[in-house]
């Protein structure tokens with residue numbers, strides 16, 4: 359089932375087109391990565407999905423229902439962790455989460471239970487009475503997440519939740535995202551940190567100048583720019599290597615030897631690692647290490663957009 363369906367969605371600010379006719383869908387159980395450089399249009403797109411921003415053109419369906427026609431249904435089923443911290447500094451952590459969960463209609467014992475659950479989930483179970491003004495950036499982010507999940511949304515949208523925080527909180531947040539997903543929450547995760555997206559996302563859309571320019575699993579995105587893989591095998595000595603026999607293995611395109619490293623370039627679709635290793639062993643080469651390198655998503659992004667994700 360599709361949790362989210364976006365059809366020909368656009369947003370104009372005056373004459374400027376921030377989101378340009380995007381169509382995409384997110385299936386139940388996915389961690390869908392929305393990857394783009396600063397200003398690419400990520401926040402604008404997800405703010406429309408979360409009903410925080412008016413749509414210029416296009417349609418958005420959540421769990422099969424149009425969000426413009428079923429606004430309450432959409433609100434109950436979506437949680438958003440906005441880029442700008444949305445917490446009240448003069449309310450305790452508990453009061454913050456209670457306030458936001460209350461906006462979703464939770465009341466009484468259920469409200470209390472969910473607030474406690476959400477705070478524990480983000481590792482702030484012992485900070486109920488603390489004020490966020492005394493929190494580190496990472497703790498504030500975690501509180502922000504607790505506010506967005508207490509009503510147990512089916513779809514959680516996170517807008518760069520790890521920007522500007524310490525590595526420990528970052529790891530905690532990434533771990534929480536995975537755990538929430540395992541508990542059945544579908545997640546849209548925007549970031550311009552490539553490694554995060556590579557680590558947690560099951561499918562990724564690359565957005566650039568308001569348009570989705572590529573979409574797919576990591577493997578599919580990487581296959582856009584290359585259908586090759588590089589295998590590096592470190593051996594004790596490459597003296598006895600029978601190069602032509604290696605080159606004869608199905609899928610192998612090139613074999614190079616650099617000192618004690620045998621470098622094999624092969625079609626990525628063909629699973630021939632076993633045969634390559636068997637051939638080296640048949641030549642009596644002592645294998646010390648094997649490494650298979652794919653192009654990184656950063657390379658994919660660079661190739662498709664002509665610019666780096668960061669530093670611009």
Ligand SMILES: Nc1ncnc2c1ncn2[C@@H]1O[C@H](COP(=O)(O)OP(=O)(O)OP(=O)(O)O)[C@@H](O)[C@H]1O
Nearest residue numbers: 371374376394395396397398399400401402403550
């Ligand atoms: N309210 C607004 N009025 C005018 N232009 C806007 C407005 N909001 C965003 N923009 C512009 O739309 C473009 C997309 O912005 P958006 O915030 O969606 O990008 P982003 O991909 O989320 O980037 P970032 O990683 O910096 O948040 C930018 O050029 C931005 O300046």
